[in-house]
Amino acid sequence: MTYFADLFIDGCWRPGSTGERFDVLDPSNQSVISRFAVATEEDCMAAVDAAARAREPWAATAPRVRSELLRSAYEVLTDEVDVFAEVMVRENGKSWGDAFAEATYAKEFFRWFSEEAVRIPGDYRLSPSGDKRIIVDRQPMGVSLLITPWNFPAAMATRKLAPALAAGCTTILKPARETPLTAAYMVEVLRRVGFPPGVVNLVTPVPTGPLVAKMIARPEVRKLSFTGSTEVGRDLLRECAAGVVSASMELGGNAPVIVLPDADLDTAVEGALHAKMRNGGSACTAANRFYVHSSIHDAFVARFSASLAEYTVGPGLERTNRLGALVSVAERDKVADLVTSAVSEGATIVQGGQSHPVGAFYDPTLLTGVKHGMRINSTEIFGPVTAVVMYDDVDEAIRMANDTEYGLMAYVFGQEREALAVARRLEAGMVAVNRGVVSDPAAPFGGVKQSGLGREGGSEGILEFLEEKYIALTA
């Protein structure tokens, strides 16, 4: 497979100004699969210049034109879904099933926002005093910097690109260093379907932090949309403050799962398994803390363990493997270290707990005897490790679930009436009731507390890239 491994600036693929490159590795065996162009300050500034030049003409494009370009991107990605998934498997390490699911989810953002592009709402009303007509128009914010992580290299990018482009903003995409090939592949699709030069740009700056800061400091950049860690998000918010740049932030999570005493065991195990094992556990929405009522704890653990045992672990290109590699050996070692620390704090390994000698693989792992507050419970695990805390009192479970600075995702299993009552009390931007997966392009994705600001997807997602303009007319 040949990869696009250059920068994309002003409609052209080109190497960085110094010609330097960095390695992109296959996490399943550490081999170098590509060498990607390093973007220098000069390249980053050229990307901002190109996006700034394209801003007015793109904002003036008819919504239907923007819509149909996005729709074409969706159709190309549908035709090429296997290629799309394979790029992700190679550079991210995830299983084929996870990559295929991501490809399917990611391309849906182009379809959804192709439909939203032609439905941007406005408002018109008479003032209460009757002296004026109030027109509320919505205009694209302008040049938008989109920064994405490695865990969902396609979906996190389309979730930003699609609404930004639908709104009439021009974009600079900065993918994670571990996974630039998926981003480059998608940008090439956008070029092929006819997005004009400057509307979509791709840079991979090295060093990341200082060069991103320089882009944010450019007055033309009016929007930052970031998905990544809370720590980096805080730094970026500070950088945005200087120029009062609008920021949408999808940050870390520490999702609790509450299994109520009256939960249907099959539903709870199946849902909790999805919530944990989707994408190998490398998801900000991944179930991180399992609070299971003492009356069904043992049955839940036995069933969960039996289901985990069915996960075959190995390279994603072998399509029958259900669990792929973590993105890097360093990430795998972080997961292993969390398990070691949980055991030293008193947890028991029921299953797994092993790194593989070759590749960034870690076995599906189940821990019991975990206590609320252990490091494994206050840290985003980002791997295939299930940490079960047993509880007796539902109010106490809710208190523990809310006892975190994060508030992205929560899961509740139980009879619907009780589960809904618990869902309302959980401090999270999203709650799944009796199911393990919530993500949908038609729904607003986002967190409360330190998990983020703003929403992606749904009818809300496009609003993040638009700002109101009030025009007053004499009545």
Ligand code: ADP
């Ligand atoms: P993760 O734990 O998912 O790698 P990070 O927050 O470290 O989360 O990275 C998410 C994205 O933010 C990546 O594209 C990464 O390159 C980028 N990034 C990391 N540090 C900075 C920084 N200081 N400024 C801007 N972007 C950064």
